[in-house]
Amino acid sequence: MDLKPEEHPKGSFILIMIFFATFVLFYLLNWKYLSELWLVG
């Protein structure tokens, strides 16, 4: 699909980046919970 510059989905790209950031934060948070319960070493 050919898009004019003003038709590019910039907003969706920003929303998806927020989604990725949430994903990474929640992933790290869960590993932190796990590390507190399951001590290594």
Added chain:
Amino acid sequence: MSSWNYRTCPTTGFKIHDKAETLIQFNAVTSIVFLLVGGIVGLTLALTRWQAVHLLNDEWFYRFLSLHGIAMLVAWIIFFEMAVLYFASAVILNTRLAAPWVGWLQYLLMLGGGALVAVMILTGNADVMFTSYVPLKAHHLYYLGIIVFAVGAILGCVVFFATLIVAKHEKTYTGSLPLVTFGAAAAAIIAIITLSCGAIVFIPTWLWAAGIIPVMDSEVYRLLFWGFGHSSQQINVCAMVSIWYLLGTLTVGAVPVNEKVCRTAFVLYILFINIASEHHLLVDPGLSAAHKSWNTGYFMHLAVLASMIHAFSVPAATEVALRKQGHTRGAFEWLKKAPWGNPAFSSLVLSLIGFGFLGGITGVIYGTEQINIIAHNNLRIPGHFHATVVAGTTMAFMGATWYVLPLIFRRQVVAPGLASLQPWLFGGGMMVFSTAMMFAGGFGVSRRSWDMNGVDGPFQVNFGPIVDLSLAVMGISAVVAALGGALFCLLAVATLLFGKKINA
């Protein structure tokens, strides 16, 4: 040579075969009846887990939990999917439905099987919950009901594929299958794999319950059961994503930016999504750590990649369509100017958020082998799947209904103002419900447990006030979501009975 009766939809221009239309109507109405039953018992369960209310006694709690799982995860969703398959084949391809009598056989078998299962549960003959893990044993008619239901659903898939062949043969479309039909075909392929797993596991279990087979291997049962139990939710995922594209097109005229990528994502679902079922077995002692790790740590992520593609593709297509309408200022003018008053559009957006943000993120993380150890069998898991199946799939199916009513039942939706409110009540309620459930699970509150404190057990567990607060929020948001669900059923029934007739 037989002749077939068609009408032309004045809104979409689709040529609609009368027999396909009637089957879509019957499957859709029956799905809403099961939604109503499952929703009512679901509310009583939430009000029991809310410790301050603790509505049901233990016997009815587990009985209703069994019914809730079957009515919602199997009956409501798969009946609606049958309607989607007939719509995506006969209606979208402007063709006749192949062998409508097989379609009626599908409907009657699913109805009979579903009713038999419900009766067995309500009469106390199947207090085994959705998983019915062996050696828990229900009455043999319970398993027979599930088998009959699954055979009916397989017949629905056969009719769908036969209709695709008819459309190709009669040249009712040119080029590739439309994306919505392609997605429905992916859902139907997954459905056949899933329902075959169901038949493979439930036929020997039925014979075991009837006393014909002396013993069932519980390890083999668990492995095969999840080939049915979780994969049935993957049919939902595929059907839901197809509906996302359909709603994007119907509400704002969205067209995928790159259709080939979307089609590739559906193929990834077919190849890898069933492997995701393995995450139910992550704490199962019978499987090796390497087996679990390969399936849920590596292969499963190829299906997750497919969801990521759709998660970008659907909003991007919507944004491009709205930008083409002139809403080009800044990054988000298109979002502000979107048709929020259209319940189908708000359902689409809420379904994307519920499925992607809440259900998708938590699903991938809780499905990681190491993290699963702190999440398995506590309320985090039902919190996750209520986000995917209810806030995601059910929300999308409800959104589609606002178009099914005028296009297939030819009735104008009554009280459009209330219809606009419905997705917010239901979707908002379910998102808070799922979050509160996951929060309580984070503190170790067990799932599927009437007695979470172990009052009658050998040792007691005391939770802090934060858990009481979480469970109270869960209970209140369940009431809000139930109001949204009741409003949906009420408006759908009122539209069928009193909605202004639309002439074709």
